[in-house]
Amino acid sequence: MALKLYEIDSPTLLLERSYPNTCFSVDTGIYESKTSLDKSFGRGFYKEIFFDGVHIGYGHVHLFERMRFRFESDFETVEMHFALKGSSQASGEMMPPAVNFETYQHNIIYGNSMCGQMEWGNQEFQLCEINLSPEFFKKFLPVDSKFFADFRNAIDRGKSGLLTNVHRRITHEMYEIINGIINCQRKGVFKKIYLEAKIMELLLLQLEQFQEDDGVAVSLKKADIDKIYAVREYLLQNMEANNTLVSLAHSVGTNEFTLKKGFKELFGTTVFGFWHDAKMEHAKKLILHEEKTIGEVSDLVGYKNQRHFSDAFKRKFGIPPSKLKNTV
Known part of the structure; x- marks a missing residue:
């Protein structure tokens, strides 16, 4: 072969x-x-x-x-x-x-x-x-x-x-x-x-x-779809950034309504719901495989307060980040 x-x-x-x-x-x-x-x-x-x-x-x-x-x-x-x-x-x-x-x-x-x-x-x-x-x-x-x-x-x-x-x-x-x-x-x-x-x-x-799916395109134009995917890519590459819906929309040349509606249509979730989940998954990977401390991980995914990060992590995975390695 x-x-x-x-x-x-x-x-x-x-x-x-x-x-x-x-x-x-x-x-x-x-x-x-x-x-x-x-x-x-x-x-x-x-x-x-x-x-x-x-x-x-x-x-x-x-x-x-x-x-x-x-x-x-x-x-x-x-x-x-x-x-x-x-x-x-x-x-x-x-x-x-x-x-x-x-x-x-x-x-x-x-x-x-x-x-x-x-x-x-x-x-x-x-x-x-x-x-x-x-x-x-x-x-x-x-x-x-x-x-x-x-x-x-x-x-x-x-x-x-x-x-x-x-x-x-x-x-x-x-x-x-x-x-x-x-x-x-x-x-x-x-x-x-x-x-x-x-x-x-x-x-x-x-x-x-x-x-x-009958193969019919979504209601968005291709140019808008490309912009929404660009926002998704930006969020994944900038976990620690501080963004608003308006700033994200303007950064790719669209408006808040189109970004909000289109993101939900394409990905089945909100912009910040997606970003939060991506941050938590990235944090999990950092803790398990890159030997980062909880404080370091908190900073890398954009949380200024380590306690707020730990609370968010527990809501997502059911355990605090400090206990994650004990479950593997």
């Missing part, structure tokens, strides 16, 4: 990855790898985890120029694809004419020994892809839905393609699960159990959204 990348107009091989059969068959091991990129055209990394018929890939790259290349794969897979940042375009002999992903979009892709071309823009690019064996994936498809039956039939015929031609938006719940998968610090069998559970939860959210 291998994936090969070539220069777009030459036979020069840029990358070849050989995956063990454990990627797409049942086994008891768990394997991890990280590929770093430090070239004139871009810098970043691609992390991989594979076990029991599952392959998880997470990439974060800053590209300094537009990249185009050819790809070949000789295996069959179902991919849960999440475009977290940046845009991409893929085309191939066994695929629809072109598959374009933009920031915050997701879909499910079936691929069977595919070859084609891939293009990434000059930008920051971030994605998460989870590959499952087709037989494993089909067990979770509803049997009483024509929408899913068409995709099942395509898999049975070995015909590569998308579950649907209309991508869906990555929800707040999905982002939280993806973040948990990417940053999982557990080891051995406990990591495997955690990842399996989170992947199933993520697949559930995808399938539910595909079944319930």
Whole structure:
């Protein structure tokens, strides 16, 4: 089982990855790898985890120029694809004419020994892809839905393609699960159990959204959606900042009403409800994995009063931060 990348107009091989059969068959091991990129055209990394018929890939790259290349794969897979940042375009002999992903979009892709071309823009690019064996994936498809039956039939015929031609938006719940998968610090069998559970939860959210959503866009314009995602990104990168709804709206060129309504529509929560949860999750990670003191963590997530932070943490998780390590 291998994936090969070539220069777009030459036979020069840029990358070849050989995956063990454990990627797409049942086994008891768990394997991890990280590929770093430090070239004139871009810098970043691609992390991989594979076990029991599952392959998880997470990439974060800053590209300094537009990249185009050819790809070949000789295996069959179902991919849960999440475009977290940046845009991409893929085309191939066994695929629809072109598959374009933009920031915050997701879909499910079936691929069977595919070859084609891939293009990434000059930008920051971030994605998460989870590959499952087709037989494993089909067990979770509803049997009483024509929408899913068409995709099942395509898999049975070995015909590569998308579950649907209309991508869906990555929800707040999905982002939280993806973040948990990417940053999982557990080891051995406990990591495997955690990842399996989170992947199933993520697949559930995808399938539910595909079944319930008719594909019609939200009431917001694309420009407004981009601005709201920019606010979300700013909040995650500035945990300690002191912001108001008005200042956040103005920072991305929108108004308070659009930000408030649109954030709720896109993520199912309020701006500050999202920010509070993000702060608490970040604080939990700092305490467990970075050996920070409670006072240091309180400062890093924007609390001037350590007691107020401890109270907020307890409301969120049911225990004070000082007791967190005792529960792990």
